[in-house]
Amino acid sequence: MSAFRQGEKVLIHQRSEDPRWEDYMNEYVGYKGVITDPDRVINDPEALVEVTLEGIGGTHRFPQDCLRKLV
Amino acid sequence: MSDYYLFHDSAKCIGCMSCEVHCKENKRLPPGPRLCRIETIGPKWVGNIPKVDFVFMPCYHCDRPWCVAACPTGAMQKRTGDGIVFVDHNLCVGCKACMRACPWGAPQWDPEKGKAVKCDYCLDRVDQGLEPACVAKCVTKCLHFGKPEEVVDARRMRHARAMAAMATEVTLRQPVNGPKAKPMKPKRKQAQDPVEGS
Amino acid sequence: MSKPTCLVFQTYNRLAELIDSGVLTHPRVKRRAEDLLDLLKDVCTGSSGPNHLQAILKSVATILIEEPEAFSGEIKRIVGEPLESHQEVFVSHIETHNCPTGDCDFLTPAPCQMACPAGIDVASYVGLIGEGRYAEAVEIIRRDNPFPWVCGLVCTHPCEFVCVRGRIDSPIAIMNLKAFAAERAVSERTYKNPPKAEDLGFKVAVVGAGPAGLTAAYYLALKGYRVTVIEALAQAGGMMMVGIPRYRLPREVIDREVAFIEELGVTFRFNTRLGRDTTIDQLRSEGFQAFFLSLGAHAAMDLGIKGEKDFPQVIDAISFLRHVSKGERHIPGKTAAVIGGGNVAIDAARSLIRLGCEDVLLLYRRTRSEMPANEEEVKQAEEEGVRLSFLTIPVEVLGADGKVTGLRCLRARLAEPDEKGRRRPVPVEGSDYVIELDAVISAIGQRIDPEGLDSVTDLHWTKWGTLIADTITSATSAEDIFSGGDLVTGPATVVEAIGAGKRAVEGIDRYLRGLPQPKMPPVPSRRMRAALSEVPAQTKMALRRPEMPFLGPERRRITFQQVELGYDEATARQEAKRCLRCDICKRCGKCVKICREQMGIDALQFGHVDFGTPGLTDFRITAERCILCGACAANCPTRAMTLEDREGERVLSLCGTVLCREKLETCHRCGAVVGPARYLEYVKKRTSAVQEAFAGSLLCEKCIRQLTAQSKSGITIP
Numbered sequence: 001m002s003a004f005r006q007g008e009k010v011l012i013h014q015r016s017e018d019p020r021w022e023d024y025m026n027e028y029v030g031y032k033g034v035i036t037d038p039d040r041v042i043n044d045p046e047a048l049v050e051v052t053l054e055g056i057g058g059t060h061r062f063p064q065d066c067l068r069k070l071v
Numbered sequence: 072m073s074d075y076y077l078f079h080d081s082a083k084c085i086g087c088m089s090c091e092v093h094c095k096e097n098k099r100l101p102p103g104p105r106l107c108r109i110e111t112i113g114p115k116w117v118g119n120i121p122k123v124d125f126v127f128m129p130c131y132h133c134d135r136p137w138c139v140a141a142c143p144t145g146a147m148q149k150r151t152g153d154g155i156v157f158v159d160h161n162l163c164v165g166c167k168a169c170m171r172a173c174p175w176g177a178p179q180w181d182p183e184k185g186k187a188v189k190c191d192y193c194l195d196r197v198d199q200g201l202e203p204a205c206v207a208k209c210v211t212k213c214l215h216f217g218k219p220e221e222v223v224d225a226r227r228m229r230h231a232r233a234m235a236a237m238a239t240e241v242t243l244r245q246p247v248n249g250p251k252a253k254p255m256k257p258k259r260k261q262a263q264d265p266v267e268g269s
Numbered sequence: 270m271s272k273p274t275c276l277v278f279q280t281y282n283r284l285a286e287l288i289d290s291g292v293l294t295h296p297r298v299k300r301r302a303e304d305l306l307d308l309l310k311d312v313c314t315g316s317s318g319p320n321h322l323q324a325i326l327k328s329v330a331t332i333l334i335e336e337p338e339a340f341s342g343e344i345k346r347i348v349g350e351p352l353e354s355h356q357e358v359f360v361s362h363i364e365t366h367n368c369p370t371g372d373c374d375f376l377t378p379a380p381c382q383m384a385c386p387a388g389i390d391v392a393s394y395v396g397l398i399g400e401g402r403y404a405e406a407v408e409i410i411r412r413d414n415p416f417p418w419v420c421g422l423v424c425t426h427p428c429e430f431v432c433v434r435g436r437i438d439s440p441i442a443i444m445n446l447k448a449f450a451a452e453r454a455v456s457e458r459t460y461k462n463p464p465k466a467e468d469l470g471f472k473v474a475v476v477g478a479g480p481a482g483l484t485a486a487y488y489l490a491l492k493g494y495r496v497t498v499i500e501a502l503a504q505a506g507g508m509m510m511v512g513i514p515r516y517r518l519p520r521e522v523i524d525r526e527v528a529f530i531e532e533l534g535v536t537f538r539f540n541t542r543l544g545r546d547t548t549i550d551q552l553r554s555e556g557f558q559a560f561f562l563s564l565g566a567h568a569a570m571d572l573g574i575k576g577e578k579d580f581p582q583v584i585d586a587i588s589f590l591r592h593v594s595k596g597e598r599h600i601p602g603k604t605a606a607v608i609g610g611g612n613v614a615i616d617a618a619r620s621l622i623r624l625g626c627e628d629v630l631l632l633y634r635r636t637r638s639e640m641p642a643n644e645e646e647v648k649q650a651e652e653e654g655v656r657l658s659f660l661t662i663p664v665e666v667l668g669a670d671g672k673v674t675g676l677r678c679l680r681a682r683l684a685e686p687d688e689k690g691r692r693r694p695v696p697v698e699g700s701d702y703v704i705e706l707d708a709v710i711s712a713i714g715q716r717i718d719p720e721g722l723d724s725v726t727d728l729h730w731t732k733w734g735t736l737i738a739d740t741i742t743s744a745t746s747a748e749d750i751f752s753g754g755d756l757v758t759g760p761a762t763v764v765e766a767i768g769a770g771k772r773a774v775e776g777i778d779r780y781l782r783g784l785p786q787p788k789m790p791p792v793p794s795r796r797m798r799a800a801l802s803e804v805p806a807q808t809k810m811a812l813r814r815p816e817m818p819f820l821g822p823e824r825r826r827i828t829f830q831q832v833e834l835g836y837d838e839a840t841a842r843q844e845a846k847r848c849l850r851c852d853i854c855k856r857c858g859k860c861v862k863i864c865r866e867q868m869g870i871d872a873l874q875f876g877h878v879d880f881g882t883p884g885l886t887d888f889r890i891t892a893e894r895c896i897l898c899g900a901c902a903a904n905c906p907t908r909a910m911t912l913e914d915r916e917g918e919r920v921l922s923l924c925g926t927v928l929c930r931e932k933l934e935t936c937h938r939c940g941a942v943v944g945p946a947r948y949l950e951y952v953k954k955r956t957s958a959v960q961e962a963f964a965g966s967l968l969c970e971k972c973i974r975q976l977t978a979q980s981k982s983g984i985t986i987p
Binding site (some may be wrong): 003004005006007019020022024034036037038039044046047048050052053054055056057058059061 | 369370371377378380383384385386425426427430431611635638639640641643644692714731733735740758759760761762765789790
């Protein structure tokens with residue numbers, strides 16, 4: 001998977017089943033953001049990626065399956 | 072003009088500013104804006120006596136108000152029905168055009184709200200059948216409010232009484248007539264002193 | 270997604286409504302309620318101090334105890350209950366002066382600060398840099414990040430991705446400005462540690478001297494703890510020291526900033542690996558009462574291809590970079606390939622060039638547009654002579670006599686996007702070919718090296734080999750052990766590690782003092798309201814983000830000298846002045862709406878205030894249309910928009926950007942300020958239908974009233 005790049009716009013489109021998804025992240029579902037640190041473990045869909053959320057969402061590491069790229 | 076008449080009998084006024092205080096208290100205004108004002112004219116020496124005149128200046132609720140014309144947002148309005156000119160604070164954005172436009176300086180600035188405020192004859196009180204705050208709390212009862220035809224013109228009455236009491240020169244500027252009133256002394260109508268008037 | 274509401278703001282409003290409703294008829298109750306409202310207002314507007322919470326609690330208690338229940342019941346419901354159930358929100362408002370919901374106007378944070386994993390008050394320090402106050406800027410940064418210089422050189426700068434100026438042209442060069450300020454402050458010897466709190470006597474051990482551990486050590490030491498840092502390597506810095514090549518981050522920079530941490534009395538035990546040279550139990554017996562585990566992700570992922578383990582010239586990038594940073598200057602081979610497309614791969618390739626490899630090839634299995642590495646660095650690598658080969662999948666390392674001779678690869682093509690939009694590289698049948706080379710560096714990822722950690726019992730791990738620790742408190746399953754950084758998140762960025770270190774200090778501090786732990790994640794603190802630099806609208810629009818000057822590629826190929834040369838002072842200060850100061854202007858758009866819809870003037874073109882669909886922003890248009898009525902300023906909830914009379918002019922500015930200025934006309938009678946001509950003209954035009962009262966002469970409000978009063982008075986003034 002990977003293929004996230006720095007600066008790409010993403011949407012937190014769903015909650016993740018990944019155990020590293022934390023409760024506080026629930027409120028971010030529906031937020032848009034920018035990939036600020038993509039998966040460094042290349043092609044590992046299980047790596048967390050850093051997303052900076054728009055507005056006052058902050059910067060967090062999310063599991064990749066909750067992210068969808070926006071064009 | 073509005074349907075109301077606010078009469079100030081300056082002869083009875085002692086400049087205590089109760090009207091201003093109660094106006095501000097009623098409207099909960101911060102320091103700064105004064106919706107009605109006692110303007111002090113003088114002192115002026117009349118012979119050896121310093122004379123001060125107090126002029127009460129509320130809003131005159133003009134027939135064709137400058138402030139309403141100047142207001143770009145429609146906040147400044149003339150109430151249909153009784154012609155009271157008032158500000159709708161939901162519409163006022165604080166451009167101060169009304170303040171600039173009014174030739175009497177009636178609209179004032181509320182620095183806390185950032186909006187114009189002005190005398191509206193306390194229309195909420197008026198609607199309840201009460202007098203405006205300034206009138207209600209006037210210490211010397213020199214302010215009178217009501218329909219023009221209802222307001223007793225103290226000046227005319229005083230003039231008439233004075234005429235009846237003594238057949239001598241009277242002015243509009245004499246103290247209150249009544250049991251405790253001092254005997255009136257004739258006085259020149261013009262306070263102008265030719266000696267000091269230069 | 271419903272917008273979260275601020276509980277403090279809500280409480281304030283409810284109490285204000287209660288007072289306004291006139292229910293509180295008793296004068297003393299009303300007075301007390303108003304006093305309480307004032308305290309709450311301070312909390313909402315950022316003017317609250319450390320005693321505010323106590324004062325509020327006392328005020329509520331007094332009302333509850335002393336006043337009749339008819340009134341106090343309401344106050345209990347409105348103020349008492351939220352204070353009891355969500356006291357931490359009130360505390361956070363008081364301590365951080367930040368309201369992340371944005372309901373409290375003055376406390377709405379700037380997007381850059383919220384984006385920063387360390388929560389640095391970016392807008393304030395950028396403002397200070399614009400004023401040339403570098404030492405103060407560094408002091409502000411170091412309240413949230415003890416490594417301004419390091420981060421100024423290598424941060425992934427999430428702040429810049431959300432920078433509002435980016436919606437107008439390009440984001441502020443926040444990172445470069447930070448480096449500039451830090452460098453200046455160090456050079457001028459004004460880079461100083463803040464005063465340390467009194468010694469608390471507690472001993473805390475930090476394991477791992479990387480950015481997370483050093484940050485924790487710094488803030489713990491400032492709080493008065495006795496900190497010892499245990500480090501497996503021979504020097505401090507962790508991945509910053511052994512993972513980031515010198516041409517990006519000179520070691521002097523790390524050394525300098527680590528020295529400031531050491532200056533606070535933090536002691537280091539180098540060459541000491543947990544589990545081998547010492548254990549947690551041993552440290553416990555030495556008197557350490559809390560531990561912060563901040564080991565990095567220093568182990569490499571395997572390629573999993575044939576021949577990978579058979580030759581010494583097949584090296585993982587992490588080990589390679591570590592050796593180079595330690596001073597190893599031998600090339601692994603004249604022709605080398607780096608496998609991977611991330612930043613580490615680029616770092617390895619560029620290091621190989623600098624060591625003198627004749628041919629450096631970077632192999633990536635997808636195409637350039639999928640490369641996770643930073644674009645700018647890929648470009649620089651190419652300038653230096655790194656060749657990129659895309660859609661290449663290595664399958665076997667070839668060699669003879671214990672030496673690598675080649676790499677067998679397959680061509681790949683990208684498959685059609687699957688349901689999630691991913692395009693997998695698919696090997697092309699029979700496309701295999703051999704690249705002749707004599708060294709292979711693999712850079713396909715890092716992981717945590719579990720060696721030594723198994724000596725710590727009671728810890729819980731994820732299946733990805735990361736340690737489980739609470740996001741808010743950093744606590745692990747072992748009571749006295751806290752953790753953060755790569756060990757918890759997996760390989761991440763320097764600034765995230767710093768943020769984790771800072772968070773952990775709060776958790777450790779509360780643990781050792783026996784205080785209850787917070788229930789919600791920390792909110793960044795607004796450190797100040799820095800003065801606004803005055804900039805003409807023309808300049809604000811015309812300024813462009815300056816290009817970072819680089820060392821020429823011909824020189825870059827032969828030396829590990831720093832590539833970025835840094836801004837000069839004039840450039841840095843100018844760049845800082847491009848900042849829109851989003852810490853002050855919360856971009857609510859009220860001013861624009863009032864000017865356009867209610868005044869009908871439409872003098873404010875602030876397209877950047879709209880998050881969804883940014884429109885055109887042009888500060889210069891205001892001067893053409895504005896009448897300087899001040900309605901925008903009167904309605905600005907944060908005092909970002911100001912209307913000021915000074916030196917015979919009326920000036921409208923937004924966060925220091927001068928939008929419009931005009932000469933003031935004065936009263937013909939007393940000389941008092943009346944207003945600028947264009948405003949007077951506007952009012953005159955609107956009232957033209959009504960007869961003018963004082964035609965011809967321009968009078969101020971006071972003179973008008975005086976003259977009117979005189980004309981009405983029975984006595985006239987000579």
